[in-house]
Structures are given as C-alpha cells and as structure tokens.
Amino acid sequence: MKWVPADIEMYLQAAEYVDTAIIPLLPIDLEDGMKDSATKTEFATLLSGFLERQFRGRVILMPGIPYQKGMEDNVLPQLEEWNKSLGKVSLRHVFFITSDLAWKQREDKIGGNLLWVPSLPLQQMDERSKTAALEDQAAQLMSLFAQKWEESDTV
Amino acid sequence: MSKNRVSRRQFLNYTLTGVGGFMAAGMLMPMVRFAVDPVLKANAAGDFTATKLNVDKITKEPQRVDFTFEQKDAWYESEVTNTAWVYKNDEGKIVALSPVCKHLGCVVAWNTDKNNPNRFFCPCHFGLYEKDGMNVKGTPPLAPLDEYPYKVKDGILYLGKAKPRKEA
Numbered sequence A: 001m002k003w004v005p006a007d008i009e010m011y012l013q014a015a016e017y018v019d020t021a022i023i024p025l026l027p028i029d030l031e032d033g034m035k036d037s038a039t040k041t042e043f044a045t046l047l048s049g050f051l052e053r054q055f056r057g058r059v060i061l062m063p064g065i066p067y068q069k070g071m072e073d074n075v076l077p078q079l080e081e082w083n084k085s086l087g088k089v090s091l092r093h094v095f096f097i098t099s100d101l102a103w104k105q106r107e108d109k110i111g112g113n114l115l116w117v118p119s120l121p122l123q124q125m126d127e128r129s130k131t132a133a134l135e136d137q138a139a140q141l142m143s144l145f146a147q148k149w150e151e152s153d154t155v
Numbered sequence B: 001m002s003k004n005r006v007s008r009r010q011f012l013n014y015t016l017t018g019v020g021g022f023m024a025a026g027m028l029m030p031m032v033r034f035a036v037d038p039v040l041k042a043n044a045a046g047d048f049t050a051t052k053l054n055v056d057k058i059t060k061e062p063q064r065v066d067f068t069f070e071q072k073d074a075w076y077e078s079e080v081t082n083t084a085w086v087y088k089n090d091e092g093k094i095v096a097l098s099p100v101c102k103h104l105g106c107v108v109a110w111n112t113d114k115n116n117p118n119r120f121f122c123p124c125h126f127g128l129y130e131k132d133g134m135n136v137k138g139t140p141p142l143a144p145l146d147e148y149p150y151k152v153k154d155g156i157l158y159l160g161k162a163k164p165r166k167e168a
Helices: A005-013 A034-054 A072-088 A127-154 B008-043
Strands: A020-028 A059-061 A065-068 A093-098 A113-116 B049-054 B063-073 B076-088 B094-097 B120-122 B127-129 B150-153 B156-159
Touching (some): A020 A034, A034 A059, A034 A093, A034 A127, A093 A127, B063 B156, B094 B150, B094 B156
Parallel strands (some): A020 A065, A093 A113
Antiparallel strands (some): B049 B156, B063 B076, B076 B094
16 A cells, blocks of 8 residues: 555555555765666556555555765664564554665664665666566565565564 | 320429439438447447467466456556466367455465366465466455456457456
8 A cells, every 4th residue: 555545545444454664765966976876766666556556455655865975873763663663553564675775784773674685787787677677676675575564474 | 106105294203302302311320320329339348368378378277368458447557467377178168267355355366276177276365266267265355266257369269348246
C-alpha cells in the first residue's frame, strides 16, 4: 500500500494483515555529487515502488525521507523515532531502502533493517532492460522480506 | 406506344418526389448516423493488448507473460506492465489468470512454495490457489483469481481487462 487515501482506507480495514513499512532514504547533494545523488534517489524510489507492487497487501510504502549529503548523523535519531512509532502501530518490520553507502557504514545504529542496494545506471538503459534490471534486484530483496516474515511468523 | 402514357403532371410528380427524396435523405442520413454513433462505438470496444506470446508456445504449465499498455492516471500518462499466468487446461482451452491476490492485492506466483507444489502462492499471507485459479479453503483469499478474457489473432495472444469470476 502506498501513502495515498485509497490505500490507507484499505489499511484501516485490514490493519492486522499489515506489519511492514518501507521507507526510502533519498540523498540530496547540492555540490559536486548532484547527479550522483539524483541517480541514487531515483533508484531507491523505483525499487521501493516495485517492492510495494509485489507486496502491497502486507507493506506500507512511506514517502521517502530526503536528507542533505553529510547530514546523515543528524537524520539518524529521526530514523530511530520512526522505528519506535511504527512499531507502536504494529508495523513491526521497518525496512529502510537506500543506495547511499553512507548508511551502510551506520547500519548498526539504525534500529530497523537497512537494505543497501548499489544503484544501476538506469539512465542509459531502455525501458525493457530497465524493468528487467530492477526486477532482478527486487527479486533478491523479496526473498529477504519473505525470510524476515517467516522468522517472525514462526516465533 | 404503350397505353398508359405518362402525363406531364405525373412526370413532374415522379421526378420531384425522387429528387426531393434524395435531398431529404442527404440531410437525414448524417443526422441518423450521428444519433446512432454511440451505439456503434460501444460495439467496437476492443481493449485487447497484444502480448509477445505465440499461441503455439502455450503449454499445460502456467507461464508468466508480461504485457505493456498505456495508462492515464489523472494527467500522468505512463506505461503499465501487467502480468498474466497463461496455460492450456486439460480441454486444451487457453486460460489467462491475473496474478493479483484477491486477499489484499499482492502478486502471486506459480509453484514458488515448496510445501505446495503446483499451486499459485501469495508470499504476503501465504494464500494458495489451485491451478485453475480457485482459492484454497483455509487460506486468506476468499475469491478465485481474476481471469483475463483473451483473443487469438495471427497466432498471437491478446489479453483484455481482467474480470472477477464466480465464488468458489
């Protein structure tokens, strides 16, 4: 489900079935890395969108969190807050999706699950290979989701 | 000469009726066509999208078929890719099932759960469907998978808009 009224209505009726939130982390660099950060932002957005389509019955895709490059440490406490508040409304699994390496280095400080996926040069691809590449990446993440769910469901 | 000679008056009557009739028809025809037009259009509704799949290649094993069409969402036009699971049933009839789970809309896949071979499996809440799309009792989904109407043209499979089926 996405963060749009129609989907939230559906969520309110089926809340017990939804236990996972996806939050894309979107870097914005206003200096040299402008284009690079845009690529990463686009990739994380597309990938999370794809995952939402596959798992729309169990997942809420939150609007992404944008942050300025170099300010990651200031954003960290925010992420913890998200983790806590989402946990309270029984969204037990929180996945942060990003292509920014800065988060990989801070992985243990993030409360939720960090999915760091290196971005692909989608710009140079045509529509068909774009979809195929995204699907490939997403397929691997999907098994990760399934694994997390299985762990929590059997407990 | 024949007995019934056409009088001048009769001749004028005939010709004027004829010409007048043509003129009236010329005026009325477009009007009628205009009034009837919506009906004709509704008949021609063919929202079928070509897939890349050759009909000969359809087997008894469900296979994934992606097809793309344009969708307009408010002012935002985009290309949407839909997926269908296509196979031939025992009577040799083509079946095209929608992969959208009837529970909460996740995407189901064929034969992905090891404990339930030859069934459609939904990874979100472990819903199951039989090969013919019927929901398995005791799993979350309450309705069978939607089915795409299909057409075959020049050996290529065309799929329409997925329609819900009757309750299991």
